[in-house]
Amino acid sequence: MQLRNEQRQHIHTLTRLAEDQMSGLDTYRDVIRRSWERCMGEYHLDPTRPRSVRVLTQQALKEHREPVDELLHVARAGVDQLFAQVAPLGYVLLLADQRGITVDFRGQRDQEADLRRAGLHLGLDWGERHAGTCAVGTCLHEARAITCHQNEHFDATHIDLTCTAAAITDPQGNVIAVLDISALRSPRASESQNFCLPMVSLYARMIEDAYFLHRYRDSLILRFDTTRAFVHLNGKGLIAIEEDGSIIAANGEGRGLIEAHLQRWPPWSVDLLPNANQLFDCEVSDLLSIPYSSEDQIRAFRVRASEAICFITVMEPRGPRAYQRPTPSTPTPVPALDRLASDDPAMHRLIKLARRLRNEMVNVLITGETGTGKEVLARALHDSGSRAEGPFVAVNCAAIPESLIESELFGYLPGAFTGGRSKGMRGLIQQADGGTLFLDEIGDMPLTLQTRLLRVLAESEVMPLGAEKAVRVDIRVITATHRDMHELIAHGQFREDLYYRLNGAQLRLPALRERADKHFIIRSIYGSLVAERQCDVRLRADAMSALLAYAWPGNIRQLKNALRFALATTEGEEITVHDLPEECRGRVASTPQVIESPPQSDVCESGQALHTLLQETGWNISDVARRLGVSRPTVYRRMRRHALVSPNRRSIDEMTDMEESDKYHLDPRSKA
Numbered sequence: 001m002q003l004r005n006e007q008r009q010h011i012h013t014l015t016r017l018a019e020d021q022m023s024g025l026d027t028y029r030d031v032i033r034r035s036w037e038r039c040m041g042e043y044h045l046d047p048t049r050p051r052s053v054r055v056l057t058q059q060a061l062k063e064h065r066e067p068v069d070e071l072l073h074v075a076r077a078g079v080d081q082l083f084a085q086v087a088p089l090g091y092v093l094l095l096a097d098q099r100g101i102t103v104d105f106r107g108q109r110d111q112e113a114d115l116r117r118a119g120l121h122l123g124l125d126w127g128e129r130h131a132g133t134c135a136v137g138t139c140l141h142e143a144r145a146i147t148c149h150q151n152e153h154f155d156a157t158h159i160d161l162t163c164t165a166a167a168i169t170d171p172q173g174n175v176i177a178v179l180d181i182s183a184l185r186s187p188r189a190s191e192s193q194n195f196c197l198p199m200v201s202l203y204a205r206m207i208e209d210a211y212f213l214h215r216y217r218d219s220l221i222l223r224f225d226t227t228r229a230f231v232h233l234n235g236k237g238l239i240a241i242e243e244d245g246s247i248i249a250a251n252g253e254g255r256g257l258i259e260a261h262l263q264r265w266p267p268w269s270v271d272l273l274p275n276a277n278q279l280f281d282c283e284v285s286d287l288l289s290i291p292y293s294s295e296d297q298i299r300a301f302r303v304r305a306s307e308a309i310c311f312i313t314v315m316e317p318r319g320p321r322a323y324q325r326p327t328p329s330t331p332t333p334v335p336a337l338d339r340l341a342s343d344d345p346a347m348h349r350l351i352k353l354a355r356r357l358r359n360e361m362v363n364v365l366i367t368g369e370t371g372t373g374k375e376v377l378a379r380a381l382h383d384s385g386s387r388a389e390g391p392f393v394a395v396n397c398a399a400i401p402e403s404l405i406e407s408e409l410f411g412y413l414p415g416a417f418t419g420g421r422s423k424g425m426r427g428l429i430q431q432a433d434g435g436t437l438f439l440d441e442i443g444d445m446p447l448t449l450q451t452r453l454l455r456v457l458a459e460s461e462v463m464p465l466g467a468e469k470a471v472r473v474d475i476r477v478i479t480a481t482h483r484d485m486h487e488l489i490a491h492g493q494f495r496e497d498l499y500y501r502l503n504g505a506q507l508r509l510p511a512l513r514e515r516a517d518k519h520f521i522i523r524s525i526y527g528s529l530v531a532e533r534q535c536d537v538r539l540r541a542d543a544m545s546a547l548l549a550y551a552w553p554g555n556i557r558q559l560k561n562a563l564r565f566a567l568a569t570t571e572g573e574e575i576t577v578h579d580l581p582e583e584c585r586g587r588v589a590s591t592p593q594v595i596e597s598p599p600q601s602d603v604c605e606s607g608q609a610l611h612t613l614l615q616e617t618g619w620n621i622s623d624v625a626r627r628l629g630v631s632r633p634t635v636y637r638r639m640r641r642h643a644l645v646s647p648n649r650r651s652i653d654e655m656t657d658m659e660e661s662d663k664y665h666l667d668p669r670s671k672a
């Protein structure tokens with residue numbers, strides 16, 4: 001065979017490798033060098049003797065095609081589509097079996113002779129053992145997608161080719177075929193092939209999934225993705241299950257999920273797979289009822305191993321009687337609770353539990369970061385339960401000065417203490433008689449009062465200051481905190497016995513950033529603000545995208561304030577991303593912002609920054625709270641922590657006595 005200069009040079013390079021002269025070979029990728037070493041060390045291929053292509057007989061080709069016949073049938077549409085895209089660029093397409101034999105081929109007729117000479121045809125052997133380093137053979141060996149560009153090939157007769165291949169696996173994860181596109185000629189720079197790898201990998205995955213769907217067409221299949229909009233269209237994960245949730249098979253993405261689960265919770269026997277309901281932290285019935293429980297037939301679930309949210313749809317088995325449809329159980333609507341959330345797994349669970357608790361005399365502790373809607377939930381529990389006609393009394397334990405909290409909560413008789421009202425006062429506990437007492441920020445309740453509260457709960461009686469006789473009260477207590485109660489107990493700041501009395505059931509509100517139904521929350525808050533302002537302003541998609549992408553450290557309160565700010569300051573008929581407060585705009589180029597406040601975290605940490613903000617706003621606490629995305633009591637708490645006193649007040653106590661008297665209130669709906 002007459003060799004060209006480049007071919008001789010290539011053989012020289014490989015010979016140096018054979019002689020262990022690695023220097024000068026650094027420009028070659030590891031995956032290629034590893035394959036060259038295999039070719040010489042393991043397969044004993046001689047680089048100085050280029051080999052002619054090996055063509056199988058018709059009979060041998062038939063034997064190779066038979067086992068993959070079903071795959072070839074399913075893959076046809078994908079193969080044709082990919083070829084239609086790459087043919088105009090001069091590429092041919094090969095589908096090789098797990099031994100590297102081309103069992104399907106698409107190429108240009110007018111180049112048939114050249115293609116055949118180069119080995120680009122049906123029934124040719126591209127296994128690494130025979131053809132040396134090449135996209136098909138090396139992809140099979142490494143089980144990963146690969147481009148083999150020109151002189152990365154081992155055999156000198158292949159160094160004009162550029163080839164990219166990706167493996168196709170069966171539902172058990174075994175490589176069953178390789179999809180490849182190759183061109184006889186291409187630019188020298190390997191970067192010219194950068195588009196090939198993602199393209200071939202994408203089609204390989206599409207064929208793999210089509211094959212999976214075909215193989216398990218008689219089973220229930222869960223199709224999932226991390227993006228709701230992609231689930232029906234191109235959901236990445238596929239898991240075939242039995243009606244009891246046991247897993248039959250999964251595609252690559254599904255197997256990744258199962259492996260992550262098994263790594264976290266290793267089974268006692270290696271063959272044991274988790275059930276689908278364990279993977280997604282739900283009941284099997286929740287999965288089976290997806291098609292009937294949501295309009296778009298998709299529901300959000302939490303992946304147990306990663307805590308990530310993923311969106312799932314169920315593909316039903318073919319045939320009219322193959323699958324017993326579950327009778328959809330539609331729970332009685334409880335509007336006050338139902339409107340708090342849409343499709344979020346944690347909220348689904350929370351609302352399910354809240355529905356059960358709403359009519360029970362169980363004390364409920366609501367936990368969650370500040371602004372997640374603890375008070376809104378407490379109110380919804382009250383409104384949806386048998387006590388809805390009774391009063392709902394909300395008390396913010398952090399906002400009432402310590403000197404007042406006792407008299408405010410327990411009430412007092414006339415003359416019980418100097419400075420009290422002459423007629424005495426019915427305490428807030430008594431005011432809640434027949435209804436619900438909501439104690440917000442319970443972790444801030446002084447220890448002495450914890451003891452008295454414990455007595456009220458134990459005996460259902462309250463003893464006003466100065467009274468000799470206790471008064472019977474019928475109250476349901478709901479408490480809330482954003483603090484770690486166990487830590488407070490460990491530090492002796494909260495009574496353990498009181499904690500267990502209050503914590504008859506716990507409802508944990510997720511942070512807004514964790515919620516899968518952010519879109520719903522934004523829409524519903526925006527809708528109510530627009531209705532409140534009686535305006536007709538649209539929320540444009542760029543603003544919605546920025547709101548969805550932002551992390552919301554101040555949770556729903558901060559979101560509401562951001563929307564309020566945008567509605568108040570926009571001059572147009574729609575809210576764009578530029579109308580949002582600067583911190584929520586993401587990376588969008590922004591115009592200067594009217595309000596310039598230090599970042600919230602700085603203000604949390606630094607008394608100086610809080611002081612500056614207070615001065616800037618003329619000591620307007622509501623304004624400061626709005627800018628920071630926190631509640632007014634929180635601002636007061638921080639002021640007390642940093643000993644910041646308004647210039648109009650003489651002392652911290654006086655300031656809090658006067659300013660804070662509006663922080664405990666009978667109707668929390670006014671709370672912003």
Ligand SMILES: Nc1ncnc2c1ncn2[C@@H]1O[C@H](COP(=O)(O)OP(=O)(O)OP(=O)(O)O)[C@@H](O)[C@H]1O
Nearest residue numbers: 340369370371372373374375376556557631671672
């Ligand atoms: N599901 C919801 N829909 C509409 N608005 C909500 C919802 N949840 C909370 N909000 C609004 O967010 C703000 C904060 O809610 P809320 O006061 O209940 O939070 P919180 O967790 O009690 O806050 P904090 O920890 O500061 O006491 C309020 O303006 C409330 O109206």
